[in-house]
Amino acid sequence: MISLVLSGKGAKKKMLFGKKKSVAGLDIGSSSVKMVELDGKPNSLNLVSLGFENLPDDTIIDGQIMELNTVSDVIKNVCVNSGVSADRVVTGVSGHSVIVKNILLPAMSTDELEESIDWHAEEHIPYDLADVNLDYQVTGNTQDSTNVLIAACKRDRIDNIRQAVQLAGKEPAIIDVDTFALQNCYEYNYQPDDSQVVTLLNIGASTMNVNIVKGMRSLFTRDITVGGSQFTDVLQRSLGLSYQQAEAIKRGVSQAVEGVEETAIEPLISNVTEIVAMEIQKTFDFYRATTEDTSTVVQKILISGGGSKLQGLAADLSARLDIPVEVLDPFRSIKVDSRKFDPDYLSEIMPEMAVAVGLAMRGVI
Ligand SMILES: Nc1ncnc2c1ncn2[C@@H]1O[C@H](COP(=O)(O)OP(=O)(O)OP(=O)(O)O)[C@@H](O)[C@H]1O
Ligand SMILES: [Mg+2]
Structure with missing residues (x-):
């Protein structure tokens, strides 16, 4: 936890x-x-x-x-x-x-870590520490190192x-x-046990949270400014609709707007899906660039967030990224x-x- x-x-x-x-x-x-x-x-x-x-x-x-x-x-x-x-x-x-970083420090006691955390965090946080709230959690220990997860918010x-x-x-x-x-x-x-590596994807209206998790440990996180509202915006602008009309079309409400052909909608949705898929792929690439652990492979994506309800999105992302995509059940x-x-x-x-x-x-x- x-x-x-x-x-x-x-x-x-x-x-x-x-x-x-x-x-x-x-x-x-x-x-x-x-x-x-x-x-x-x-x-x-x-x-x-x-x-x-x-x-x-x-x-x-x-x-x-x-x-x-x-x-x-x-x-x-x-x-x-x-x-x-x-x-x-x-x-x-x-x-x-919000800034989140996994950092590797030399082995040290809890007190030593508490005393030195600001100093260690400083190089990873792009803001003046006086302007942020910061917290950290030890996520792993070996004989000569300590894994620390730090998070800060303005x-x-x-x-x-x-x-x-x-x-x-x-x-x-x-x-x-x-x-x-x-x-x-x-x-x-x-x-999950340690053999399970998944990517948690929460697609909101304006932000997409990506968290690569191995067992119960977060390996890499990235928040991206893309989400469900981008689909609505594109439909609205390209088809000259009101926000409500575009939102209804996106949600698959049939006969939402007279005169809008199915064939006009699909490529617009597909363009935004492409952006979403690219951002996920970029996140995987960033993760790979920051780790020496080349044996860890993401086995599947678990999606959540209202944006994930877009008809066909899970299947489309799965095809584009060549990885299984399942819906996360928060009440499982x-x-x-x-x-x-x-x-x-x-x-x-x-x-x-x-x-x-x-x-x-x-x-x-
Ligand atoms: N059936 C549906 N089909 C397609 N999109 C949907 C559907 N239902 C909701 N959405 C979209 O889900 C988004 C809202 O999701 P969610 O409630 O997770 O976002 P949020 O938490 O308010 O936003 P954020 O986390 O980005 O600040 C909206 O863009 C909305 O249009
Ligand atoms: Mg949200």
Whole structure:
């Protein structure tokens, strides 16, 4: 389990375990807000509540919340409608303002690492350390080396999210990193062993998180500014449609717009898919360029995020990248009461919930 805390130095791990009150996962995406509440024991989790609501366009741009009141109202609605009982939430960050690095340091004690981490991190973080919140986690030890995962996020971005959450009447207990929430969700649900190397791919509206994971260890991550909204934009501009029309066509709503031929749509979708595939391939190439471990081969891609629901995308990516692509099931090992949660609705929104499930796990595991 990756348990980074980017919500400020004083907010280290101890704060969550002080009180035994429930903590929900809150995923504030650029197109919608997702909320998940879990309870149970670390190896036996139950779904308690679930919420999802779309955000109006342009309320979050490039990861920055532009309309604090609008976003906090939507968070409030999601909480009320889902009946979430938690006052505290775990939320996450992704995109350009988050820097994640795996670094190799000489063997050292926990105290020595704590004392020297800023100094080591400095060369890997392209911002002044005074302007970021930083956390790290030891991911491996040998006799003469320590593997350390470091993550940093610009402080103004963290403050921006805190504000939106607090305005909604909730306390941000932890600010995590989306790509690791996705990994925690995968680890719990799939219990992978060291022989399994997968790429977790979360295709949102504006950001795609890529995380190459071996067993329970992240080898390489990259957040890319591409996602579902790029498909909509291209359809909108090329076919002279409104945003709503383009979005409906993308989602395969038949007869969405009169006069738009199927044959006009396909090449436009295919062009954007090509960009997505290229970015994934580039990520694989970057990873290969930074590792000496040439024997590790990615066996499959597990996709999630609303963008992954595009008809035919999984098959298309699989063909272009020559690798199996499967849909990640964030509820695979979580007990879900089908009397309380409609299975059809759950399977419809399942791809969007992966990050929120991973965030919620921080509150219970
Ligand atoms: N059935 C569908 N077919 C195609 N695309 C879909 C479908 N349903 C949702 N999407 C797309 O999924 C995207 C939203 O996904 P998601 O909720 O994971 O993003 P987000 O978390 O809000 O954004 P981000 O993480 O990038 O900030 C939108 O671009 C939306 O158009
Ligand atoms: Mg998202």
